[in-house]
Amino acid sequence: MTELLDAAVLLLAVTGAIFFLGGSLGLLRFPDVYTRLHALTKADNVGLGLLALGAALHLGDPWLIGRLALLWILVMAAGTVSCHLLAREAHREGRTSWRR
Amino acid sequence: MVVLDALLALVLAGVAVATLNGLRRFRAVVLFVVFGLLLALIWARLGAVDLALAEAAIGAGVTGALLMAALDRLRRTESSRAVAGSAPSLWPVVLVALAAATVGMVAVLSLEPAGRPPVAFHLGASGVDHPVTAVLLAFRAWDTLLEVAVLVAAGVAVRAVGVVPSPPSTEAGPLQAGLLRLVVPVLVVLAVYLLWRGSHAPGGAFQAGALLAAAGVLVQLTRVPGPMDRPALWQRPAETIGLAVFTAAALITAALDVPLAWPEGWSKLWILTIEAGAAISIAVLLMRLFAGGAPVAAATSDPGKGRS
């Protein structure tokens, strides 16, 4: 049973890390600010959720799981609003979206 | 694990060099916040959890917010976009720093290890269960009192320099107001939790005060005028209550017996009261530092820009 749990934790952590890597790749490679924001925010939130889930499974204490869930919700809220504010400012500055 | 630590150290050094290099101020500020967060990871690796909390909240968070506020004021006054004087090449400095660090390492490692202060031995006498809180508020309470005084002095200095700058032209949208409704109550509850937790686990007044300051900065950014912009009756008492409670405690204990020696059996209550006052003051003072000046009544239109 513990091997199964450890495997699940490992899988979740690695998938979360892959999502973070994907978000960072998007930040580096996408052509304009809106697409970069989109990649970074979405991928990082999902990655954090998977990592938090893996940590929760690994630790097992219900108080810690609650705090990890709160962490994920707060980071999502902050990330969402930051992304919105950055995109709004970029739009006000007049940056246009990338076209093919 | 050593490989992880070496990697972390290397990344931090790289971020530090990148922060100090280059001309653009905004880039330097953002990289400095990254530096602070990586440093918080290093504190956690060294086992200093209180420092990790404080570095993330105060070192990266509040200092980053203060830098951004100053950056905004500088941008509004300077006509040209071009920035920042000269930036000499950093490579000679890096080499000198590496050489000095090597010399310093040899010097430090050749010293005899000093004896540790027996904090764990005397922990029971302090009234709290957490060694760092015991040192801060029981054994070395005098230093913490002076630290609160330094913060109050900073608040006085910022008030004396000028009034708060005029608010930004862009209005806060509904998303920011919604974030406020979600996050401010959570931050207040977390701050109270951290304050109470400091007596038996990493936490305490400074981290709690930083969380409250973060909530205050969010309100200051969203509402126009913010809580720090107009004169209000609660501002000065809130800024000084920490120092007042601490000094009162010092004077009372001086009259009773030895100053700053909390009475037997009641120490935890005294410590928590002092910490609560300190947390409130720290929060309001950090908000004052962020606002960047004294509050100004609504009738005055000129915030003091230009020559009078």
Add this chain to the structure above:
Amino acid sequence: MTAAIFLFLGLFLAVLGGLTTFLRSDGLHRIISLNIAGSGVFLALMAAPGGEEGVDPVAQALVLTGIVVAVAISGVALVLLARLAELGGRS
């Protein structure tokens, strides 16, 4: 070993930040480099004991005090910098 790495890092950051404070001419950059130098000193203070018997709580309390004082000083310096620029002086 961990502590030795961070001790070296702390000393490096302290000297790097300290020298850069004198070499840069822009006020904001100098405040940042002073903060980095301070962080380096804190790191060296915490990593110097070597970490065999756990963390030294007195050093932790000292560095915690240092972090708070650093933010207070940075705040005043930044407000002075902004005010100086607003009044027309060189920043």
